[in-house]
Amino acid sequence: MDPVKLNDICIIQSQGQINITAYEPTIVAFEIPETLLGVLPLLISCYDSLLFKKIWKKTGSMLLTNKNRRLTIEEVFSEIWKPSYEQWKLLQEKLIKGRIQLSEYDEFFQNTQIEELRRECNLLGEKNGNTDWIEQRLAELEQYKFILRCSSAANLIHEIVTVYGITGNFKDIQNILELVKHTEAFFVKVDATSEVYRTLSSVDYLHEDCLKAFIECKELIEWIRETMK
Structure with a gap:
């Protein structure tokens, strides 16, 4: 750091005008x-x-x-x-x-x-x-967190359905994915007690890892299916 003179950063008074022991200089290192x-x-x-x-x-x-x-x-x-x-x-x-x-x-x-x-x-x-x-807004924020947790599992299930060509009624899964896709939308109320939300909310990180492994093992599973016919 370059040396700085004291009178460059303080207002200095002459010794005859101040009490040296009680003097507190005015700092002017920069002007606000x-x-x-x-x-x-x-x-x-x-x-x-x-x-x-x-x-x-x-x-x-x-x-x-x-x-x-x-x-x-x-x-x-x-x-x-x-x-x-x-x-x-x-x-x-x-x-x-x-x-x-x-x-x-x-x-x-x-x-x-x-x-x-x-x-x-x-x-x-x-x-x-x-x-x-306040309480209503906190409830909405908590519910959105809940929907996000469910959407993580829903996304994996949707991927399994796509990868394995599974047929059936997956409308509830699709609806959840649509909810989190429209990020410019406002909060929506969902029935957290419904079967689909209760099931998806029970999927933890370990379950998700298992679902991911199931997706990655498609070739092996298809081979087992063919050889066991």
Whole structure:
């Protein structure tokens, strides 16, 4: 690091004007624009939000990648803070009104634990003075996680049906796959107690590995079928 003079980063007063033992210099290593100083309290409060932090980090990472250099304070303010804050406010409104799209849920909440989601919703509800929507939204988010788990098994079953040319009524499987395919759609309510959902939700990672192995062993299975006729 290049040597830096003290008076380059501090406002220095003459010794005759100060008490040396009690003196605290004023740091001026860099100047912060007044516009940025004005939003710092708001930025600090926003950083309590898990959603805002995810948006902030994503926006900042994309900007750093595009510019491939250190950002200026003005760029942080205009190209990270402003778009992050606007997107955060928009997603807040969608979350409250139940208009968040499945693609947005996938991007921001899919790997978030329910208690973290509850904390995020409570934080938003307290700021807006309305918490009536929270339990319904958490239930919708949990149900979508449930549908995603079921769709993983449904996708494997669909692949088995295709690979082995199995015939029959697989409409329920197809409907589940259609649900997760339309990522621009909003939440839909499904009957989690129905037989198809109960069966698919019971498929764990070990079962999925077995289904994958069954798909990969098609040639062997076909050979066994032929030789045992």
